[in-house]
Amino acid sequence: MQKMILLLLTVLTLTAGCSKRAWYDGFQSGHNYQCGNLEGDAREKCLQKGGMSYDKYQENLK
Numbered sequence: 039m040q041k042m043i044l045l046l047l048t049v050l051t052l053t054a055g056c057s058k059r060a061w062y063d064g065f066q067s068g069h070n071y072q073c074g075n076l077e078g079d080a081r082e083k084c085l086q087k088g089g090m091s092y093d094k095y096q097e098n099l100k
Contacts, residue, residue, distance in 0.1 A: 044068050
């Protein structure tokens with residue numbers, strides 16, 4: 039089931055114009071989905087780890 043959802047997110051990302059932003063959003067969605075499999079503090083830490091905005095991500099690349 040998880041692989042199917044990740045595949046769906048990838049396909050949606052590819053059909054969204056293949057922009058860097060769309061790729062980033064797709065990977066963020068996949069990360070958040072994976073965090074949903076965890077419980078309690080582990081889930082919260084996982085979500086915080088992947089919570090960087092796209093703009094901040096772009097700044098870190100420079």
